[in-house]
Amino acid sequence: MNRPTEKAVNAPRACFIAAGLDVLGERWALLALREMSLGVHRFDQIARNTGASRDILTDRLRTLENRGVIERLQYSERPARYEYHLTTSGAEVAPILISLAAWSSTWMRDETPRASYRHSCGADLKPVVLCAECGEEFTPGSLLLGPLVSSPGTDPASGQ
Amino acid sequence: MNRPTEKAVNAPRACFIAAGLDVLGERWALLALREMSLGVHRFDQIARNTGASRDILTDRLRTLENRGVIERLQYSERPARYEYHLTTSGAEVAPILISLAAWSSTWMRDETPRASYRHSCGADLKPVVLCAECGEEFTPGSLLLGPLVSSPGTDPASGQ
DNA sequence: CCGAGTCAGTTGGATTTTCCAACTAACCTG
DNA sequence: CAGGTTAGTTGGAAAATCCAACTGACTCGG
Numbered sequence: 001m002n003r004p005t006e007k008a009v010n011a012p013r014a015c016f017i018a019a020g021l022d023v024l025g026e027r028w029a030l031l032a033l034r035e036m037s038l039g040v041h042r043f044d045q046i047a048r049n050t051g052a053s054r055d056i057l058t059d060r061l062r063t064l065e066n067r068g069v070i071e072r073l074q075y076s077e078r079p080a081r082y083e084y085h086l087t088t089s090g091a092e093v094a095p096i097l098i099s100l101a102a103w104s105s106t107w108m109r110d111e112t113p114r115a116s117y118r119h120s121c122g123a124d125l126k127p128v129v130l131c132a133e134c135g136e137e138f139t140p141g142s143l144l145l146g147p148l149v150s151s152p153g154t155d156p157a158s159g160q
Numbered sequence: 161m162n163r164p165t166e167k168a169v170n171a172p173r174a175c176f177i178a179a180g181l182d183v184l185g186e187r188w189a190l191l192a193l194r195e196m197s198l199g200v201h202r203f204d205q206i207a208r209n210t211g212a213s214r215d216i217l218t219d220r221l222r223t224l225e226n227r228g229v230i231e232r233l234q235y236s237e238r239p240a241r242y243e244y245h246l247t248t249s250g251a252e253v254a255p256i257l258i259s260l261a262a263w264s265s266t267w268m269r270d271e272t273p274r275a276s277y278r279h280s281c282g283a284d285l286k287p288v289v290l291c292a293e294c295g296e297e298f299t300p301g302s303l304l305l306g307p308l309v310s311s312p313g314t315d316p317a318s319g320q
Numbered sequence: 321c322c323g324a325g326t327c328a329g330t331t332g333g334a335t336t337t338t339c340c341a342a343c344t345a346a347c348c349t350g
Numbered sequence: 351c352a353g354g355t356t357a358g359t360t361g362g363a364a365a366a367t368c369c370a371a372c373t374g375a376c377t378c379g380g
Binding site: 141145150 | 175
Binding site for chain 4: 057058081
């Protein structure tokens with residue numbers, strides 16, 4: 001039996017970065033979402049464009065669907081075929097893809113030619129991340145740990 | 161032999177998102193970088209706080225070091241011990257962690273209490289991503305594919 | 321100087337994931 | 351009806367990960 005009042009000192013940090021990676025950090029998940037962001041919605045094309053094997057892709061799409069990140073929309077009755085579309089949650093993954101693409105195009109350049117990205121205004125991808133509250137730019141190191149939170153709002157009962 | 165002038169129609173999309181995931185997308189890599197962002201620099205603590213097994217963590221840290229994302233700094237001569245620190249490249253991963261944390265704290269809330277994040281101004285994490293060029297906010301769908309690029313700058317010779 | 325503890329890994333073997341090519345099922349097209 | 355498209359599923363091999371234990375080089379307390 002375990003004692004619920006004691007803190008497990010060796011437990012990994014339960015934070016929202018780790019929670020997000022549970023869903024988005026599995027192999028191929030972000031690439032599948034990239035495809036949907038770019039307007040590709042069908043299984044075969046997503047498989048081709050990502051390079052994921054079909055069985056794993058099936059698994060990832062189910063996970064993303066179960067977590068509410070994407071939804072399956074039927075586009076054919078008789079052979080019952082579906083398209084995969086981003087939900088609101090899935091569309092909001094965009095900043096992650098944007099940050100990743102920007103980091104990578106700065107730091108991962110090599111001889112191999114790769115597709116770059118740009119903003120819809122036509123400019124090369126160069127995102128700036130601001131704090132919505134104070135308007136200041138997020139600098140490395142300006143990300144700090146906050147309090148523990150769960151669904152009904154911050155739970156002050158649990159010992160910090 | 162393959163013909164270099166022909167496009168492989170079935171090849172996965174070579175883009176900077178995929179390239180970034182090569183380095184940052186491996187299991188535990190982003191969590192290790194999270195720890196360094198939060199000021200944790202030693203092997204045992206990183207292992208504990210992430211939950212990664214020690215052998216895999218060793219491998220990830222080596223990969224990140226080889227890719228220039230982190231560096232090993234010696235802090236003890238005689239038992240030859242090292243700390244892991246972010247390079248400039250590693251520090252610039254922050255926007256990815258910030259976007260991920262923000263997405264997750266919006267969409268991944270459940271009963272389990274998790275550490276949240278905040279900006280150094282004290283406010284809850286609420287990042288806004290703007291295009292540095294036009295100043296407009298990045299909306300889902302405003303991320304578009306750009307031209308192919310490699311190291312010496314955009315190579316106009318390759319057939320699009 | 322002995323035993324315990326810390327730190328940063330390494331090792332071996334079990335377990336889990338992923339890969340891959342082939343297969344199915346249900347249609348459509350010529 | 352032969353062939354193609356679409357969205358998977360299957361089975362077995364290969365690769366990645368997990369885990370607990372071990373090593374080596376120290377430090378510290380007594």
